[in-house]
Amino acid sequence: MLDGQVAIVTGGGSGIGRATALELAGHGATVVICGRRQEPLDETGALEPHGRIAGITCDIREEDQVDALVDEVLARHGRINILVNNAGGQFLSPAEDITPKGFRTVVRLNLEGTWLMTHAVATKAFIPSGNGGRVVSVTLTPHTGLAGMAHSSAARAGVENLMKVLAIEWARFGIKLSAVAPGVVATETFMTKYPAAFRDHYTESVLAGELVTPEQVAQTIAFVVSPAGRAISGSVINVDHGHDVSQVRYPPREIATERGSIEQEARRT
Ligand SMILES: CCCCC/C=C/C(=O)SCCNC(=O)CCNC(=O)[C@H](O)C(C)(C)COP(=O)(O)OP(=O)(O)OC[C@H]1O[C@@H](n2cnc3c(N)ncnc32)[C@H](O)[C@@H]1OP(=O)(O)O
Numbered sequence: 001m002l003d004g005q006v007a008i009v010t011g012g013g014s015g016i017g018r019a020t021a022l023e024l025a026g027h028g029a030t031v032v033i034c035g036r037r038q039e040p041l042d043e044t045g046a047l048e049p050h051g052r053i054a055g056i057t058c059d060i061r062e063e064d065q066v067d068a069l070v071d072e073v074l075a076r077h078g079r080i081n082i083l084v085n086n087a088g089g090q091f092l093s094p095a096e097d098i099t100p101k102g103f104r105t106v107v108r109l110n111l112e113g114t115w116l117m118t119h120a121v122a123t124k125a126f127i128p129s130g131n132g133g134r135v136v137s138v139t140l141t142p143h144t145g146l147a148g149m150a151h152s153s154a155a156r157a158g159v160e161n162l163m164k165v166l167a168i169e170w171a172r173f174g175i176k177l178s179a180v181a182p183g184v185v186a187t188e189t190f191m192t193k194y195p196a197a198f199r200d201h202y203t204e205s206v207l208a209g210e211l212v213t214p215e216q217v218a219q220t221i222a223f224v225v226s227p228a229g230r231a232i233s234g235s236v237i238n239v240d241h242g243h244d245v246s247q248v249r250y251p252p253r254e255i256a257t258e259r260g261s262i263e264q265e266a267r268r269t
């Protein structure tokens, strides 16, 4: 499906980024992954049997490192067809405790880093090639606002709108941009680094009774960048078992009947 395509996946050393790199490589793409540390990148590369994944260290917040990464990929492969902006993250905190530096840190990583990568790949590769390209940025649901993550919710809303406006401006270059918004994903970071009470609450109470897997997010991204996804641009695609419409199981325990449903209203004559 992706034979001959060259992709960059940021944050490819772990979690969703690793699953995405493996998925794209499994469909024939040559994939360059980046992150701040070399070791996890090498671990991802070692999981791919055909040598299609290579890691280059890059901090997406640093303009010079982003430029150097894109230049290196072009020097090695001569083209870039796909960019997956996956690197990101935040710390859980009540909004009133987020310091200006903390807010800036999260916005800089998730929004500015995504902008730097997208702008560099578009101006150095997609536009000069005349062939356009595909960009998918990983954001998050619920879009109604995620309590405890004011900084990240704001940054991801910015990323989703950025994808939309660039989908308009860069349609003339054949560049398609979208966001894929996962719900709660059972990655190692989420399962081991987030506070146990937060993790357990979501694991037990999500609408579908199960968390999203990194592979499910990766398969959706692969579909969007595949020939079958050619008409997708300016979209936000949730991969969240319905987390965007409800963050709790239905029906709530307090009003559930013995059949696990809600009471039917008596007919009035
Ligand atoms: C219901 C839906 C759930 C959705 C759940 C989503 C889960 C995920 O997204 S999991 C996968 C993402 N991965 C991560 O979130 C990685 C873990 N997070 C981090 O590495 C950091 O939080 C980071 C994203 C902010 C990056 O850190 P870094 O750039 O290395 O920055 P510093 O650690 O130096 O911190 C700078 C600055 O930020 C403030 N700060 C950082 N951590 C905290 C904290 N735990 N509590 C409060 N404030 C924090 C703080 O201002 C730091 O400055 P200093 O105080 O001077 O250190």
Ligand SMILES: NC(=O)C1=CN([C@@H]2O[C@H](COP(=O)(O)OP(=O)(O)OC[C@H]3O[C@@H](n4cnc5c(N)ncnc54)[C@H](OP(=O)(O)O)[C@@H]3O)[C@@H](O)[C@H]2O)C=CC1
Pocket (backbone or CB within 6 Å): 010, 011, 012, 013, 014, 015, 016, 017, 034, 035, 036, 037, 038, 040, 058, 059, 060, 061, 086, 087, 088, 089, 090, 109, 113, 138, 139, 140, 141, 181, 182, 183, 184, 185, 186, 187, 188, 189, 190
């Ligand atoms: N897990 C979840 O429930 C959800 C996750 N998401 C989002 O999906 C994305 C991936 O999440 P997940 O796989 O769980 O998280 P991980 O923590 O496993 O992955 C984050 C990756 O990003 C890399 N990274 C972090 N900062 C930078 C940076 N400045 N420059 C380059 N790379 C960086 C990290 O590598 P290194 O440390 O080596 O730089 C790491 O490989 C994130 O944006 C996350 O917020 C969205 C919804 C839910």
